[in-house]
Amino acid sequence: MTDTLQDSSEPDLMRREREIARRHIGKFPWLSVTWAFVNLAVWLSLWPLVLTSTLSVWIAFPIATLNVMLCYLPSHEAQHDIIARPGDKLRWLNELVGHVSTIPLVLPYRVARLTHLEHHKHTNDPDLDPDYGTHASGPVAAIWNSFQKRQPGSEGGPNAYAAALQRIGREDVMLEAVLSTLVFYVILFVLAWSGFAIEAALLWWLPRHIGQTYIVYYLSWAPHHPANETGRYRNTRGFRAAFGNIASMGMQYHIVHHLHPRIPLIRTPRAFHEMRDVLEARDCRLDGI
Amino acid sequence: MRFFLKTIFDYGAVVFAFGFIAPLTMQIITRAGIDLPFGLTPLMAGLILATVWGGIAQYRGRWI
Numbered sequence: 001m002t003d004t005l006q007d008s009s010e011p012d013l014m015r016r017e018r019e020i021a022r023r024h025i026g027k028f029p030w031l032s033v034t035w036a037f038v039n040l041a042v043w044l045s046l047w048p049l050v051l052t053s054t055l056s057v058w059i060a061f062p063i064a065t066l067n068v069m070l071c072y073l074p075s076h077e078a079q080h081d082i083i084a085r086p087g088d089k090l091r092w093l094n095e096l097v098g099h100v101s102t103i104p105l106v107l108p109y110r111v112a113r114l115t116h117l118e119h120h121k122h123t124n125d126p127d128l129d130p131d132y133g134t135h136a137s138g139p140v141a142a143i144w145n146s147f148q149k150r151q152p153g154s155e156g157g158p159n160a161y162a163a164a165l166q167r168i169g170r171e172d173v174m175l176e177a178v179l180s181t182l183v184f185y186v187i188l189f190v191l192a193w194s195g196f197a198i199e200a201a202l203l204w205w206l207p208r209h210i211g212q213t214y215i216v217y218y219l220s221w222a223p224h225h226p227a228n229e230t231g232r233y234r235n236t237r238g239f240r241a242a243f244g245n246i247a248s249m250g251m252q253y254h255i256v257h258h259l260h261p262r263i264p265l266i267r268t269p270r271a272f273h274e275m276r277d278v279l280e281a282r283d284c285r286l287d288g289i
Numbered sequence: 290m291r292f293f294l295k296t297i298f299d300y301g302a303v304v305f306a307f308g309f310i311a312p313l314t315m316q317i318i319t320r321a322g323i324d325l326p327f328g329l330t331p332l333m334a335g336l337i338l339a340t341v342w343g344g345i346a347q348y349r350g351r352w353i
Contacts, residue, residue, distance in 0.1 A: 152302045153350020178294055189308035197313035198320065205309070 005281040017278045021260040024271045029077050029264040033093065036074030036101040043067035043104050050199050061202040067104055068211030072112075072219065073249055073265060074101040079113040080261045104204070105211060106184040108176040115161045118168065120261060123235040124227045130164035134220040135227035142221040146213045215249075223254030232259065233282040238272065240288035245269060252289055255279065302352070306343020311335035 005013065046064055049055035077083055078098030084090035098109040115130045122128035124135075133149055136142040148154060158177070165174050184204075191200040223236050236258040241248030250265045253272040257263065263271050272279075279286060297304060315335035318325065325334055346352045 147353065148351070151351035151353070152346060178298070182294065182297070185305065185308065192309050192312040192316075195316065197309065197316045200309075201313055 005277045008281060013278055013281055017259065017275060020271060020274045020278070021263060023274075024263040024267040025260065026262075027264055027267060028090075029082055029266060031266050032074045032077040032264065033083060033097055035070065036097045039067050039070050039074070040100055040103060043071070046203055050203060051196060057199050057202050061207070064104075064203045065207040065210050068207040069214045070249075071101050071104045071211070072107070072215050075107070075109060075112055076116070076219075077265060078109070079116050082262055082264050105208060105215075106180055108173070108180050110170075110173045111161060111165070111177045114168065114170055114173060115164050118164045120258065122230075123258065124224060124230045128164075128167075130160045131220045131224075132227065133160050134216050135224065136221060137226075139217070139221075142217055142225075143213055146216040146221075147209075149216075150209070150212065218248045218251045219254075222248065223251050223258075233279070233284045237285035237287055238279070238289040255284055255286075300347065302346035302350075303343045306339035306346070307336075310342065311339035314338050 005016070008016075043064060046055065046060045046067075050057050050060045075098050078094045078101070081094060083094035083097055084092075085094075088094075095109070098113065102109065102112060119129055119131045124132065126132050133155075134142065134145065136145040149160075150158075158181075161177070162174055165171060165177075188200050188205060191197065218241070222239060222241065225237070225239075227235075229235055236255045238255050239252055241252050245252045250268060253268040256268045256272045256275060257265070259275075260271070276286070311332075312335060315331040318331040318334055325331070329337075342352075
């Protein structure tokens with residue numbers, strides 16, 4: 001098949017790619033919707049359990065960390081209208097998932113959505129891609145860079161998102177980011193001065209830092225590394241994650257997501273394998289996968 | 290409102306140091322049962338760390 005496709009015309013390749021994508025788009029992502037609410041419910045339930053000493057904070061800490069790591073992807077499905085498109089009967093569910101799933105991450109839905117769509121439009125463009133600041137020479141540098149971008153004086157991270165929102169004329173949304181961050185710190189400070197500083201640190205502050213690092217590594221750095229090309233078929237790659245596709249939150253097949261963002265996360269591996277010959281014919285980077 | 294928010298975020302490192310690092314340090318010392326020198330209380334140690342680390346972070350624009 002590959003030999004055949006290598007000689008295929010541009011319209012033939014595009015037709016085959018779209019036929020495959022069409023088979024996967026429009027399927028209701030039950031897993032992501034369930035995941036959004038269960039994950040949030042688990043994280044929220046840790047608070048009363050820990051604050052009433054029913055559960056050790058040391059047991060709750062890794063659970064909370066996992067919750068923060070896992071909270072972004074359901075919102076990501078909502079950002080791409082995968083749960084329901086505007087005008088659909090279940091549109092409210094799409095928006096609800098988008099708004100509530102990233103509460104542990106303190107990332108407002110509209111901020112995430114608008115900046116993420118800018119990332120799709122301008123992937124790897126140093127001036128226009130809000131996620132470009134995550135590029136780094138290797139895995140260790142990517143993790144270190146992620147911490148550096150969260151320093152108060154950094155121009156990357158949240159400040160890159162603010163710049164993107166300003167550029168697209170959505171400064172109104174910036175206020176949501178500012179207020180949600182403010183609420184987050186007020187809650188932390190109130191808990192801390194009420195005698196629950198260690199609990200606040202281990203249920204939210206530290207899990208959020210670990211989660212942000214993990215998310216930046218697997219959702220931004222790894223699938224775009226080395227982030228030096230901007231074409232549709234070269235700005236994202238397939239890669240073999242050290243701990244597998246689930247531990248990398250499905251990002252081994254992120255190239256399929258960039259080509260067809262409305263394919264649900266759970267279906268990207270299958271779409272990738274069906275599309276593989278097209279991707280090879282397009283000279284996509286399929287690093288070890 | 291804008292001025293208020295900007296001021297808080299401009300001095301974010303110091304605000305975070307006194308809002309979170311000071312009580313966190315105090316509670317870690319207390320729960321760990323650490324005896325402090327020079328008659329320092331856990332609260333004093335937390336406030337000293339917040340002042341020094343928060344001040345440096347505010348000046349340098351980075352915690353680490």
